[in-house]
Amino acid sequence: MSENAERDPAGAATVRIIVVDDHPVFRMGMSALLGSLPGLRVEAEADSLASAVAAAQAQRPDVVVMDLHLGDREPSGVEATREVLRVRPGAAVLVVTMLDDDDSVFAAMRAGARGYLLKGASPAEIERAVRAVANGEVILGPAVASRAVAHLTSARFANPAMALPELTSREHEVLDLVARGLDNLAISRRLVLSPKTVRNHLSNILTKLQASSRAEAIVRARQAGLGEN
Template identity: 40%
Template sequence: MTGPTRVLVCDDQILVRTGLTTIIDAQSDMAVVGECGDGRAAVDLAHRLRPDVVVMDVRMPVLDGIDATRELAGAGVPDPVKVLVVTTFNLDEYVYEALRAGASGFLLKDAPPNRLLQGVRTVASGTALLAPEVTRQLVGKYASRIRPAEAERDVPLTPRELEVLRLIAEGLSNSEIAGALVISPETVKTFVSRILAKLSLRDRVQAVVYAYRNGIVA
């Protein structure tokens, strides 16, 4: 990616929106290209401005963040836009729905600024982001909905790849997986890439859902 990461900020609370915009715009490698207060405006602006990342709130008027995310990044959307959901509701059902709608990442609004910035950079690079605490809470609450009655049996992964996938589903980052398995972070990245390719998955978010849907983790 050349030039600064182009970011669209969407939040219906003007103070929050201004804070997010200020933090992001202060970075030399980022530029806020637009901001708005509802999901419909977010979709319209994203189509017009083509940002690299949309920072999206969930609960908003006119069109909520879930439906806006689905229009921008859902299955079958041509040239989808990367969406990073940032909200106050870490145990809300909307979290699960937003990820199903195609969001590339999820962070809580009480995360420190450096984590927000890291999240924008991570999503912009094409890597999905799920805060570990959110992953654990999400799958813990909605595992029964994610997993069908009978899990698929033939998972085309090696034992080591299955081990890495289990740790991804538990919310571990690449560096944490490397420490747990006593391998290098570069090796973990290779395993993650292979897993996504073999399972035809877009990102780590889909990998987490896949793991629970197929009974790879309980």
């Protein structure tokens, strides 16, 4: 937090928070919980990428509590995380979501999130996580942490597919899922991206690999070791 941060009566710096969630009942409940805790203050609520970015610019929060699903017509919370941190680099994003799959966890962390909890977390866990990320720590819920460790030590994670160095890490992920037989909609769900973003990544992949079709890109991917279960 900033050295010029406001302080509560006890002398501790006040943690300024924005809550981003498209479900009004959960958003209001989260705001009420956090606002009732000493040293924490909810400055704004948001339900979309645009409103989250606007709130981050206006309020300059220390912590942004972010859901990953912001509605079927909205970009994902992963993209919102990336945009919020672009306009407010000093913020710490704490994801609180229903999504507990490995792809969602790692997509959020790669976007810059410092914490990841499931919506079943207790009020005490949420409070601890908010204070931890505000202090610069990285925190994962117990179930998420155990799966993350397993994923990090797996052979799949250890293979960076450097046979295709012209691709970015995100393009490697997209191409890997294409080679596994997933369509664009399934890929968008796995990586918590919009279908349009997946199409853009695939177009870039075809251009970089000089592949004339999706099928040709799959062949190149498998030659590089991608798409293996």
